Amino acid sequence: MAARMAFSRLTRSLCEVGRSRSLLLQSARWVTSASKTLTVTMDDKTGIAEMSLNRPPVNSLSLEFMTEINIALEKLEHEKFCRGVIITSAIPKIFSAGLDILEMYQPKPERLSEFWKTLQDMWLLLFGSRLTTIAAINGHSPAGGALVAMSCDYRIMAPGFNIGLNETQLGIVPPFWFIDTMMHTIGSRQTELCCQKGLMLSTEEAARIGLVDKVVPLDQIASEAKAEMQSWLKIPVAAKLITKQTIRAPILEKLQTRQEADVQNFCNFAMKDSVQKSLGMYLENLKKKQKE
C-alpha cells in the first residue's frame, strides 16, 4: 500500500521534474544510467543491490535527487531477483547532510510542496520496503541523512562521524514521522533525549543507544555490510517480511493518513518570514564556516 501510493506520486513527480531514469541490465549487473548522482548496482548471484549516493558536495536531498532515489528504490522493489539493498555514500566523510536547505530557502510554493511530498514518498518506500535494507554509514549523517539511515533495517557506521536529528538546534521541530522513525529505532526515552536537545551523536554514542547496530572501520564498512546482508538473507523471507510489516505498518499508516496535511503544515511553516530569515542566516553561517 505504502509503496503503491508512493509510486503514483513518484510517477507524477518524475513528469514534473522532467527527467527520466532507467535501470539497465548489463551482463549480470543492474546499473543506473543517465545519472552521475546515484549509482545502483545489483549482483544477480546474491540478489544484493548497492545504492551509492553521489551528489557533491554533501549529498543533500534535493527534489531531483530524491526523485532519482525513489525511482531506483521502486525499481528494485519490483525486481524479483533483488532481495536486499545497501545504501551508502560515494562522497568522502559525508553520508548525507539531510534535506537540501536551498530547496526551502525562498522557494516557489509548488516546488516546495512537491519537495516535501517526494521526501514523504522516499520515507514510505524505504521504511516500507519488502527488501532487507542496510545503511553503510560512511560519513556524517544529520537530520534527513539520519532519517534515511534509521529507515533501514540495520545500520553499520564508521567511527569519526556524527548522526542525529539536530532540528531543535536549528530552532525547528522534527516532523512527527522523523520522531516516529527514531522512536521505532531507539525507543521513546532515548528519542526524547536526542530530539529535544537536537543531539548529534558520535558513532560510539549512537551505537551505545542502539541508533547504530555495528561500528566498523571505514575501510571494512562495505564488506561488513555485505556480510551482514548475507546473514539477513538466510532468514525465511516471508516470515521476515511479515514480521517487518507487522511492526512498521502502524508507523507508515500514521503518515499515509495525514500526508496532505503534513505537506500543508510544512509549507505554511517554511514560508513564514521568520523561518525564511533563519534559513538565510543558517546558509550564511554554513558558507562562512567554509571560509574560516
Ligand SMILES: CCCCC/C=C\C/C=C\CCC/C=C/C(=O)SCCNC(=O)CCNC(=O)[C@H](O)C(C)(C)COP(=O)(O)OP(=O)(O)OC[C@H]1O[C@@H](n2cnc3c(N)ncnc32)[C@H](O)[C@@H]1OP(=O)(O)O
Ligand atoms: C535554521 C532554520 C531552518 C528552518 C527550516 C524550515 C523549514 C523546515 C521545516 C521542517 C523540516 C524539518 C526536517 C529537516 C530536515 C533536514 O534535513 S534540514 C537539513 C539539516 N542539515 C544540516 O543542518 C547539515 C548542515 N551541514 C553540515 O553540518 C555540514 O555541511 C556537514 C554535512 C557536516 C559537512 O561539513 P563539511 O564537510 O565541512 O562541509 P561544509 O559545511 O563546508 O559544506 C559544503 C557545502 O555544502 C553546503 N551544505 C551543507 N549542508 C547542506 C544542506 N543540508 N543543504 C544544502 N547545502 C548544504 C554548504 O553550504 C557548503 O556550500 P558551499 O560550498 O559554501 O556553497
